[in-house]
Amino acid sequence: xxxxxxxxxxxxxxxxxxxxxxxxxxxxxxxxxxxxxxxxxxxxxxxxxxxxxxxxxxxxxxxxxxxxxxxxxxxxxxxxxxxxxxxxxxxxxxxxxxxxxxxxxxxxxxxxxxxxxxxxxxxxxxxxxxxxxxxxxxxxxxxxxxxxxxxxxxxxxxxxxxxxxxxxxxxxxxxxxxxxxxxxxxxxxxxxxxxxxxxxxxxxxxxxxxxxxxxxxxxxxxxxxxxxxxxxxxxxxxxxxxxxxxxxxxxxxxxxxxxxxxxxxxxxxxxxxxxxxxxxxxxxxxxxxxxxxxxxxxxxxxxxxxxxxxxxxxxxxxxxxxxxxxxxxxxxxxxxxxxxxxxxxxxxxxxxxxxxxxxxxxxxxxxxxxxxxxxxxxxxxxxxxxxxxxxxxxxxxxxxxxxxxxxxxxxxxxxxxxxxxxxxxxxxxxxxxxxxxxxxxxxxxxxxxxxxxxxxxxxxxxxxxxxxxxxxxxxxxxxxxxxxxxxxxxxxxxxxxxxxxxxxxxx
Amino acid sequence: xxxxxxxxxxxxxxxxxxxxxxxxxxxxxxxxxxxxxxxxxxxxxxxxxxxxxxxxxxxxxxxxxxxxxxxxxxxxxxxxxxxxxxxxxxxxxxxxxxxxxxxxxxxxxxxxxxxxxxxxxxxxxxxxxxxxxxxxxxxxxxxxxxxxxxxxxxxxxxxxxxxxxxxxxxxxxxxxxxxxxxxxxxxxxxxxxxxxxxxxxxxxxxxxxxxxxxxxxxxxxxxxxxxxxxxxxxxxxxxxxxxxxxx
Numbered sequence: 063x064x065x066x067x068x069x070x071x072x073x074x075x076x077x078x079x080x081x082x083x084x085x086x087x088x089x090x091x092x093x094x095x096x097x098x099x100x101x102x103x104x105x106x107x108x109x110x111x112x113x114x115x116x117x118x119x120x121x122x123x124x125x126x127x128x129x130x131x132x133x134x135x136x137x138x139x140x141x142x143x144x145x146x147x148x149x150x151x152x153x154x155x156x157x158x159x160x161x162x163x164x165x166x167x168x169x170x171x172x173x174x175x176x177x178x179x180x181x182x183x184x185x186x187x188x189x190x191x192x193x194x195x196x197x198x199x200x201x202x203x204x205x206x207x208x209x210x211x212x213x214x215x216x217x218x219x220x221x222x223x224x225x226x227x228x229x230x231x232x233x234x235x236x237x238x239x240x241x242x243x244x245x246x247x248x249x250x251x252x253x254x255x256x257x258x259x260x261x262x263x264x265x266x267x268x269x270x271x272x273x274x275x276x277x278x279x280x281x282x283x284x285x286x287x288x289x290x291x292x293x294x295x296x297x298x299x300x301x302x303x304x305x306x307x308x309x310x311x312x313x314x315x316x317x318x319x320x321x322x323x324x325x326x327x328x329x330x331x332x333x334x335x336x337x338x339x340x341x342x343x344x345x346x347x348x349x350x351x352x353x354x355x356x357x358x359x360x361x362x363x364x365x366x367x368x369x370x371x372x373x374x375x376x377x378x379x380x381x382x383x384x385x386x387x388x389x390x391x392x393x394x395x396x397x398x399x400x401x402x403x404x405x406x407x408x409x410x411x412x413x414x415x416x417x418x419x420x421x422x423x424x425x426x427x428x429x430x431x432x433x434x435x436x437x438x439x440x441x442x443x444x445x446x447x448x449x450x451x452x453x454x455x456x457x458x459x460x461x462x463x464x465x466x467x468x469x470x471x472x473x474x475x476x477x478x479x480x481x482x483x484x485x486x487x488x489x490x491x492x493x494x495x496x497x498x499x500x501x502x503x504x505x506x507x508x509x510x511x512x513x514x515x516x517x518x519x520x521x522x523x524x525x526x527x528x529x530x531x532x533x534x535x536x537x538x539x540x541x542x543x544x545x546x547x548x549x550x551x552x553x554x555x556x557x558x559x560x561x562x563x564x565x566x567x568x569x
Numbered sequence: 570x571x572x573x574x575x576x577x578x579x580x581x582x583x584x585x586x587x588x589x590x591x592x593x594x595x596x597x598x599x600x601x602x603x604x605x606x607x608x609x610x611x612x613x614x615x616x617x618x619x620x621x622x623x624x625x626x627x628x629x630x631x632x633x634x635x636x637x638x639x640x641x642x643x644x645x646x647x648x649x650x651x652x653x654x655x656x657x658x659x660x661x662x663x664x665x666x667x668x669x670x671x672x673x674x675x676x677x678x679x680x681x682x683x684x685x686x687x688x689x690x691x692x693x694x695x696x697x698x699x700x701x702x703x704x705x706x707x708x709x710x711x712x713x714x715x716x717x718x719x720x721x722x723x724x725x726x727x728x729x730x731x732x733x734x735x736x737x738x739x740x741x742x743x744x745x746x747x748x749x750x751x752x753x754x755x756x757x758x759x760x761x762x763x764x765x766x767x768x769x770x771x772x773x774x775x776x777x778x779x780x781x782x783x784x785x786x787x788x789x790x791x792x793x794x795x796x797x798x799x800x801x802x803x804x805x806x807x808x809x810x811x812x813x814x815x816x
Contacts, residue, residue, distance in 0.1 A: 161815035291690065292671035296654045297613045297633050324808050336673060336694040337716065341807050342744060346714050350689045351648055351667045360608075360628050364651065367585060368613025368633040489816075 068154035072147075073112035076135045077121075083129035084108065090121040090130060095491040095503060118484040120493035152414070163414035166487035166497070168314055168406040168451060168473060171418045176425035176558070177457045181567060183548045185535040192537050194528035200538040201524055203468050205305075206230040206374050206398045208442040231304055231374060233468060234263025235524045236539055237458060239516075240403075240449050240472035241287050241307065241378070243269030245322045245331045245343070246410035246487065247497050248504040249276070251479060254512025256280035261513075262520050267307060267470070270345060271322070272334040273299050285376065288365065290319055291345030293335040297368065305398070306365050307376040308358070310349070313407025313424070313450040315416040316380030319345040320409075326490045328499050359395035366396075374398040376447065381405065381427035382420075386434035392444070393435060399445040401470065402427050406451030408473040410497055411488035424450040425464060429562045432465025432544055455526035464562065465544040478519040479512045572596040577603030581627065584610060592616045606646070611637050631658050647684070650677045653699070659786045663705065663728075672699040672718065678783050681705040681726045685736065686713065691746060693717030702783045705729075709736030712802075713760070715743035721779060723751045723794060733758060740802050744809050748802040749776055751794070765800035772801055 077098060086108060090099040098114045099121060101107075115132065122130045139147050152163055185191040192199065206228060213224035239255045252266075252274065259266040260283045267285040268277075272294015277284070284303035288295055300306055311317065322331075322343040332339045352358050362375045377392045378401035379385070389400045404424025409417065428448045435441040448461045449470035461469050477483065480494045487497035495506030531539065534548055542548065550567040551559050559566060572591040576584045584607055591599060597618050604610070604624030611620070615635040622630075622641045631639055632651035644662035650669040657676045666684035669677050674697035682705030689710065691699050699718035705727035712720050724734035733755065740748055741760025749772070754765055768776065776799060777791075784791040 155815045159815035161813050164814040164816060292652050292673075295633075295652055295671070296673070297615050297635055300613065300633060332694075336697075337692055338694065338745075341716070342809065344690075344714060344716070344742075344744065344809070346690060346742075350686050350710075350713070351651060351670050360648065364609050364612055364629045364632045364648075367582065367609040370589070370613075371582075 065158075067158045069151060069158050070113045072137060072151065072154075073115060073135050074151075075112060075115040075117045076133050077110040077112055077115055078131040078133060079108065079110065080129045080131070083127040085127055085129075087126060089124055089126060093121050093124045093493060095120075095493045095498075095500070096489075116484045116486045116489075117482075118486070118493050119482050164411060164488050165414040165417055166409060166411055166485045167417075167483060168408040169418050169421075170485070173405065173423060175451070176423055176554070176562065177451075177453075177460050179552050179554050179558075180425070180460050180549045180562070180564065181552055182456065182459060182463075182530060182534065183550070184533040189535045191535055192532040194525075194532045197532075197537065199528040199531060200540070201235050201527060203233045203236040203539055204230040205233060205445045205447070205467060207444060210442065229372065229374065231265070232263075233265065235520060235527075236462060236468040237262075237520055237523060238264050238285070238447070238468060238470050239266035239475055240407075240470035241267035241269040241285070241309065242410070242472055242476075243271030243287075243322070244274055244334055245269075245271040245326055245499065247476070248495060248499055248507065249274055249330065250504050250507050250509045251476070251496055251512050252277060253509035254479065254514075254516055255475065256283065257509070257513040258516040258520065259283040261517055262524075264520070265304065268303070270309060270320070271331070271343075272336065273302055274330075274334050278302055288361075289345050290347070290349045291343060293337065293343055293345075300365065300369050300373070303373065305374040305376055306369070307378050307401065308349075308361060308365070308397075309378045310352070310358075311378065311380035311382075311403070312409060313380045313403030313405060313421050314409030315412040316382050316421045317347060318413070318416060319347045320411070321345065323411075323488075323490070326499060331499060355391040355395050358392065358397075362396045376401050378403060380407070380420075381422045381424055381450070383422065385422065385427045386430040389431040389446075390434055390438055390440070393440050397444055399447050399467075400431065401447040401449065402431060403470075404448070404450030407449055408476075409487075424448055424452075424461070426558075426561050428461055428464040428466050429546075433563060436544075455523035456530065458523060459527055459530050459542065460549065462539065462542050463545050463548050465546075467543060475516050475519065478515045479507055480515075571598035571600050573600040573602070575603045576601050576607055576624070577605060579607075581607040581609055585612065588620075589614065592618055604643070611639060631656065644681075645679075650675070650701075653677075655697075661787070664703075666708070669699065669701045672701070673697055674699050676700045676702070676782075678702050678786050679704060680787050682707070682729060683711075684708045686710045688712045688715060688718070688720045690714040690716060691718040691720070693746065700779055702779065704783075704787065704789075706732055707735045710738045710741065711735050712740045712746070712748045713738060713742055715740060715748070715804075716745040718746045719775070719779065720746070720748045721751075721776065721783075722748065725751070725794070739763070740804075742809060743802070743804045744807050745804060747772075749799045750802065751799050752797050754800060754802075759802060762805045763802055764805075765802055768799055768801055772799075 100109045255266040270289035285305045286303040287307045289309040324340045376399040377397040381404045405421040445467035448466035492498040549564045599620040602623045606627040608627040611631045613633040619638045625643045629648040635654040636656045638657040640659045647665035652671045655674045660679045663681040664679045664683040668687045671690045685708035702721040
């Protein structure tokens with residue numbers, strides 16, 4: 063007798079069809095890539111298998127008569143504070159199949175969100191606020207090492223710098239697009255990100271999957287990534303962008319590598335990653351040439367030497383317990399920027415236990431790293447780029463006030479192109495055409511649409527940031543960096559405030 | 570007249586700049602003398618040139634390079650051929666750790682022994698099949714995570730007669746490519762799930778072709794090398810992570 067599959071007994075979602083609205087056009091059947099909706103030819107009716115529904119809401123959104131509603135399944139287990147349905151169903155899944163629970167996106171557990179316990183300042187009466195509509199407001203940010211001091215000389219009656227500044231990357235807005243590989247997301251999303259980055263004056267990051275031939279033209283807005291798998295990594299690729307990011311870790315899965323399952327390695331992906339079609343693309347947990355800070359320095363300078371010191375080298379780590387000491391080592395190893403990816407950083411695929419229980423919140427990590435680098439007198443030698451759970455422009459402002467130079471957004475950019483956070487990117491069946499490379503599904507999100515949505519989002523955030531800066535009475539994002547006086551805590555402990563270096567509201 | 574440079578008075582960055590300048594001027598043959606721990610020589614150089622290197626190049630010789638053919642009269646330190654794309658490195662001596670990490674194409678021929686973690690995550694794609702041939706013995710983790718290409722381990726030109734031909738965890742996690750070992754290798758030294766297999770006709774042809782070029786590089790006698798039988802180690806699956814998840 064076949065063993066019962068407990069996990070299929072209790073669907074997460076209920077597909078509710080309002081029959082008086084349904085015109086049986088079968089659009090839902092076409093839209094669902096998980097096979098929930100089925101047309102029964104004999105009975106001339108539509109059937110739905112709730113157990114396959116992932117809650118992506120594609121059918122509901124596309125139904126021309128709004129005849130579908132996707133709801134959390136109302137069937138309840140008896141209430142128990144400890145054994146919630148999430149735990150029960152995870153155990154069913156593992157009992158049915160054995161193996162590691164897999165999921166996507168960032169941490170879904172309700173840890174304290176420090177951004178939500180920090181409030182911003184605004185001017186009242188004295189030091190009047192600045193209106194960005196009538197006065198210049200600068201979001202321009204420079205990424206890379208800054209000199210210890212500036213020496214100025216007078217030549218022919220004109221002042222000029224004695225020594226040339228090291229190469230820096232100029233961003234018009236302190237928001238960049240986080241590494242998401244071609245393979246994890248569709249080529250159309252990559253094209254949208256690249257174009258948006260160009261028009262916004264910022265950078266996008268290729269992730270580890272190599273660079274598609276169509277994207278080389280966006281080089282001056284590109285960060286290329288060198289991860290442990292070294293996929294699609296060759297001299298043209300290293301020289302394609304303005305920065306090379308060595309990926310050591312990722313907030314969604316600190317301490318482990320990644321793998322793109324063979325199913326997702328299609329013909330096009332295979333060309334870019336330079337591996338055979340259908341084979342697993344495995345990125346080992348460590349870079350096997352990096353077992354120490356000295357080894358990291360070895361790779362940083364190998365990359366700099368190979369690109370003739372024209373590119374900045376970033377090093378990305380997951381925010382973990384000793385993040386401040388690690389970041390200090392990274393700066394001393396010669397990195398031009400330290401990228402810290404916090405507990406809530408997203409992913410296309412990660413073991414659930416890693417996504418939800420490993421790493422520390424980004425807010426604490428930013429502050430700890432900024433403080434440590436300042437104390438050691440090396441803060442100017444590298445920029446801090448923060449990522450992992452940046453949801454809105456206020457989060458950006460708070461991250462910068464805590465000490466970051468700029469932020470990366472990943473999940474927010476994907477939500478901008480229609481992601482509904484169903485957390486099933488790892489299946490490769492994304493019905494919204496985002497986290498998939500199925501040739502039929504990617505048509506659902508053309509590059510132009512991806513571009514427009516991402517561009518709009520960041521444009522909106524940039525306006526909001528200018529407004530918030532103006533309200534605080536400052537006219538340049540530079541003046542906000544590490545400026546914790548603009549922050550106050552609401553409902554944080556002494557210890558938390560000590561780490562964040564903020565005062566409590568009312569102080 | 571080849572371009573000749575005494576590296577001993579320069580920093581590695583200067584040496585690389587001079588190499589790049591010479592190549593840009595159209596030099597095809599280069600000779601470097603006095604090399605003593607200079608790192609990253611020929612890093613990212615993309616050109617069809619030949620170079621003779623006298624001394625001991627430092628970390629990451631020829632990393633990311635595409636095309637140069639380097640002949641080293643001495644030993645090489647760690648990371649030679651790191652993520653190398655095309656070209657060749659011939660070493661008339663020994664090699665350090667992580668030689669040929671993530672190498673995608675080209676050849677590395679080492680006369681003597683090598684250190685740990687050599688040939689990790691080599692990969693092949695279409696007509697690009699990287700090859701590492703080691704005349705001596707290898708440390709632990711040879712060919713770990715190997716995704717493609719060929720590693721040949723001879724165990725002949727060694728200064729460690731008492732050691733086994735390869736260290737432990739040979740080929741751990743390999744999911745592509747082949748490792749040929751001359752003589753026998755203890756199964757307990759192999760990575761999880763791997764087994765040594767006898768060679769078939771195609772393997773023998775491939776081995777002979779690759780070893781002929783190797784023997785030519787070092788004036789070794791091919792028939793002597795082929796006197797002993799080889800075993801091959803291949804992955805037990807191309808999808809090592811295919812079945813470890815519950816959805």
